[in-house]
Amino acid sequence: MTPLDTLRAYEPGQWTRPENCASQTPLPIDEGDRVGVVLFNLGGPSTLDEVEPFLYRLLMDPRLFDLPVGGRMRRWLAKSVAYLRGGTLRERYELIGGASPVPRRAQEQATVLQSHLDARYGDPAGVKFRVYSAMRYGRPFMEEAAADMEADGVDEVVLVPSYPQYSTGTTGSALAYWKALGARGERPSWPTTVVPEYAANPKYVQALSERIDEALQRFPRHVREEVALVFSAHGAVFGTQGPGKAPYCCHVHSTVEQVMQHRGRDRPFRTAFQSLIGPSHWLTPSTPDTIAALADQGQRAVLVVPVSFVTDHVNIRYDLDVDVRETAEAHGVDYFEVTAGLNTHPLFIEALGEATLAQLDVPTDANQPRHRGDGHTRAYPLRPFHQLPWHTVTRDGPCPTCGRQRGARRWTRPDRPAQPETSTDRPASPPDERSSPAAESRSKEDS
Numbered sequence: 469m470t471p472l473d474t475l476r477a478y479e480p481g482q483w484t485r486p487e488n489c490a491s492q493t494p495l496p497i498d499e500g501d502r503v504g505v506v507l508f509n510l511g512g513p514s515t516l517d518e519v520e521p522f523l524y525r526l527l528m529d530p531r532l533f534d535l536p537v538g539g540r541m542r543r544w545l546a547k548s549v550a551y552l553r554g555g556t557l558r559e560r561y562e563l564i565g566g567a568s569p570v571p572r573r574a575q576e577q578a579t580v581l582q583s584h585l586d587a588r589y590g591d592p593a594g595v596k597f598r599v600y601s602a603m604r605y606g607r608p609f610m611e612e613a614a615a616d617m618e619a620d621g622v623d624e625v626v627l628v629p630s631y632p633q634y635s636t637g638t639t640g641s642a643l644a645y646w647k648a649l650g651a652r653g654e655r656p657s658w659p660t661t662v663v664p665e666y667a668a669n670p671k672y673v674q675a676l677s678e679r680i681d682e683a684l685q686r687f688p689r690h691v692r693e694e695v696a697l698v699f700s701a702h703g704a705v706f707g708t709q710g711p712g713k714a715p716y717c718c719h720v721h722s723t724v725e726q727v728m729q730h731r732g733r734d735r736p737f738r739t740a741f742q743s744l745i746g747p748s749h750w751l752t753p754s755t756p757d758t759i760a761a762l763a764d765q766g767q768r769a770v771l772v773v774p775v776s777f778v779t780d781h782v783n784i785r786y787d788l789d790v791d792v793r794e795t796a797e798a799h800g801v802d803y804f805e806v807t808a809g810l811n812t813h814p815l816f817i818e819a820l821g822e823a824t825l826a827q828l829d830v831p832t833d834a835n836q837p838r839h840r841g842d843g844h845t846r847a848y849p850l851r852p853f854h855q856l857p858w859h860t861v862t863r864d865g866p867c868p869t870c871g872r873q874r875g876a877r878r879w880t881r882p883d884r885p886a887q888p889e890t891s892t893d894r895p896a897s898p899p900d901e902r903s904s905p906a907a908e909s910r911s912k913e914d915s
Contacts (some may be wrong), residue, residue, distance in 0.1 A: 469611070469645070469654055472543055477648055478530040484636060484714075488624035488657070489643035490662040492854045494829045495624045499594035504622035504658070505585070505824055506613055507578050508642045509630040511603025512568025512782065516561060518606065523569075525605040531644060532637040557701045557782075564785040571608075573779035573811050574601045574630065577820075580812045584821050593830040600620060602673040604642050614655035626824050627662040630778050632672055633719030633876070634665040635704050640714065661827040666819060667719040667876035668859055670847065675815035676773065681809040683771050686805050695769040695803070697737040698758055699724045700788060701776040703750040704741070715874070717751055718867040722875035723775055725862045738762065739775075739868070742783055751869060755788070756795045763799035770796060772806045778816065780809040822879075826850045848880045 469477075483489050497503060513522040527533060527546035527747050535542060561567055577600040585597035599622055602613035617625070627646065629639040643662065649655040666672055684692050701720045724739050740758040743750040753761075759770055772792065774784045789806045796804045810816040826835045861867040861875035 469649060469652060471525050471546075472539075473652075474645065474648065475528055475530055475539070475542060475653075480534075483644040483647050486529075486634070486639070486643055486662050486664040487622060490627055490660045492662060492664065492827075492852075494827050494852045495626070495659050496829045497593070497595055497624060497662045497831065499831045501623040502596045502598060502621055503512060503590075503828065504617040504620070504625045505581070505597060505599040506602050506610075506617075506625060506646075507574065507581065507599055507630060507820070508602040508604065508610065508627065508628050509570060509574045509779070510638065511606030513561065513575075514567050514571050514605060516558050516566060518519075519558050520550045522606050523550040523554060523557060528558040529637075529641055530748075531607070531641040532712035560782055560786040560790075562784060563790065568606070569780040569785070571601075571603065571606060573809065574603070576812050577601070577630070577779065577817070580817050581820050581824075584817050585824060588821060588877055589825055589830065589834055592836070593832045593834075595830060600604075602642075602679060606646060610642070610646055611649060611654060614649065617658075618656050619643065619781055620659060625658040625660040626827050628820060628824055629663065629665070630664060631776060632669070632778065633667045633701070633723060633776055634714065635702075635716035636714040637704060638702075639664065652657065655820050663823040663827055663853060665719055666823045666879075667723045668726045669819045669879050670726075670730075671815040671819040671822065672810075673723065673730050675813045675819065676723070676727050676775065676807075677730050677875075678815065679769065679810065680727075680773060680814070683773075683805050683807040687769060687771075687803050687864075691769045691803055693735075694767075695735060695771050696762055696767050697735060697771050697773055698755065698762070699727075699737065699739045699773045699775045700755045701739070701741050701751075701774075702783060703743045715802065715872065715876075717869035718861045718872050718874065719870065719876045720775060721861045723869050725875075726859070727773075736767075742787060751793065756792055758900075759792060759796050759801065760799045763796065763801050768801060769803040770805075771803050772804075774809065778810045786810060822850055823853075826852055836906070853877060894900060 486492060513519045518911070524546050527549055528542065578599040582597055582599040585599070591596050600613040600616055601608060602610045604610070627643065629642065631638040643900045650657055680697065684695060686694055704716045721739060724737065728737055738758050740753050740755040741751040742755050755772070762770060772788050774788065777784055784806060793804050856877040856879060859875040860873060866873055867875070
């Protein structure tokens, strides 16, 4: 399906929720079945020659960029912008190794996840797993993954995003594209289930925390206790957030809250967003503005934590590690680091495995073989996604960005009933104030 075909088939409001694209209930699996796991990602150019085609496909996606033009006009605009921006983007890729690290890292994740699923769950249940890396805007495309699954004789399919937090422009776009391929007869039809998000999975949270600990070791010993954390998430259009819309900002804040709870709120932190190109109003505060504000308040040591990218990425290795670093240094930040991508961190692979198995009704109890793993293996049983209750977004309740009360799904208390969306959502105080221990102290004194 070409980008123009995708644009012509797009209808606002169509296939905007995961449940509209695939079931969220577990699939029954029989002994001897072969389960295909589609690990989908944004993708990236594997060579410098692929930069412009990649950028063109990205700009043609109406779920990522809702522009007031369509058809051939949008095609012309996307090609023009891809040409104009392509040179700059090629230079950035040259600085980080000559290509996007996403395709290679994503394939490594797929390979390691397949081995993990087979060894931990497949062998005891008599089930085979096959994990396929599938990209939305680059190779291997989702059509290629579907063709490989058909050739491999897959019986059932689990769709697993490489985006822990659900966003219309990332997970939503990939699921809608997968649905459209089926509707057009461009891929086979399988019994399919989907994992919409795992933003508060304890192993994903612990993996992020361990990356923080690793990065803190790069700071001189005498400043480590002074380091402030800036959690940086990829951008999303502000108008797509809020009650009844995509919960991306709520999921991001849920992840940050769980990480800081895991760490005992050991240092000050902020949450920020990286804006993308285009005239849209992106989520705020921006990462550069947040670091500049910290520097103006006298903060001299900052660690940036990419919270929504799970592989090394140009948005990390260049935008944060080069561009934002220059901003930090210009504002007087003396010590600046960026955490490594999760890539194949063992705990992150286990989180993906848990998200997959929770959506399958396998011939044996999936919880039994989990004792060999790392982390929180015995702290919670695996339950289907739709049975998990929700976290409040932060410990004080509402999302600091949109004011909604309900955050990411809660893995650790599956027996707790889910709380319905309320009509009393209220704006919360800015994350700057809520994240500071000093602000917490002032709040206690005020009460």
